[in-house]
Amino acid sequence: MSGLAARVALACYPPWFRERYGQELAALVEDVGGGPRVLLDLAGGATRAWLRPALAGAPEARLRRRLQATLATTWVAWCAGISSVPLLDRLLLDPPPPGTPHAVRVLVSAAWWLALAGCAVAGAGALQLTLRVLVPARDRRLVRPLLPAALLVGVEVAGALLLGQAHRPLAGFLAGLLAWVIGLGAMVLAVAIGPVVTLRRARPAAAVMRPSILPAVAVTVLLGAVAMVDGVAAALAGRTPLTLAGVAIGVGAASCSAISVTRTLRH
Known part of the structure; x- marks a missing residue:
């Protein structure tokens, strides 16, 4: 269940974030596991990414x-x-x-x-x-x-x-x-x-x-x-x-x- 919850939390990140960092973050979650603290960090990160997007590039x-x-x-x-x-x-x-x-x-x-x-x-x-x-x-x-x-x-x-x-x-x-x-x-x-x-x-x-x-x-x-x-x-x-x-x-x-x-x- 924790793995499924982690994938749902990752899917909650905005498109621009998953486009740039999605694979790296998914690999990191797979390494550290999907415990309650990780899920809380993911939820907080998704909220910040939606509200304060860090848009780079041209x-x-x-x-x-x-x-x-x-x-x-x-x-x-x-x-x-x-x-x-x-x-x-x-x-x-x-x-x-x-x-x-x-x-x-x-x-x-x-x-x-x-x-x-x-x-x-x-x-x-x-x-x-x-x-x-x-x-x-x-x-x-x-x-x-x-x-x-x-x-x-x-x-x-x-x-x-x-x-x-x-x-x-x-x-x-x-x-x-x-x-x-x-x-x-x-x-x-x-x-x-x-x-x-x-x-x-x-x-x-x-x-x-x-x-x-x-x-x-x-x-x-x-x-x-x-x-x-x-x-x-x-x-x-x-x-x-x-x-x-x-x-x-x-x-x-x-x-x-x-x-x-x-x-x-x-x-």
């Missing part, structure tokens, strides 16, 4: 890596951030505890609309890259990382429709809800990682990625708005460890995306 190469890092960071942050919306929806409104203010339902609905708007913007940016990178390349290697996400999205949508029907708190429903939550985590992971892997393999030029920065800025703003609305809803409904965890996910994702986008705009 100016054009640095710009390409900078744009690639920002697009990847924004995409992963968005996938993580909006995962808090259905989680808080279930925690706050399924069913709402006695005395829950009506404003909580309004705020959760607003979070859903903000999430849908962000999905539209992120989808437009992804479509732009698809038309400029995937379609001309016609390379199956670039498509394979996207297939697990497509499958899991379909499964989770079907599960959400089934759970949304009238129900009673029976053991079968609780088991189905647990399976849906686990599947949601797997879906978010696949949707977040697949396009990043494809982007790393495609290695598009800076000129190809530059138009996608504007959608990344818009997604970052919407992600911050989702985190703020969710935070207010959780505060009005009464804080619990689970709702605080959901809010923390949104705030952390919005912060990471904002840091990365700001660095690119200053580049």
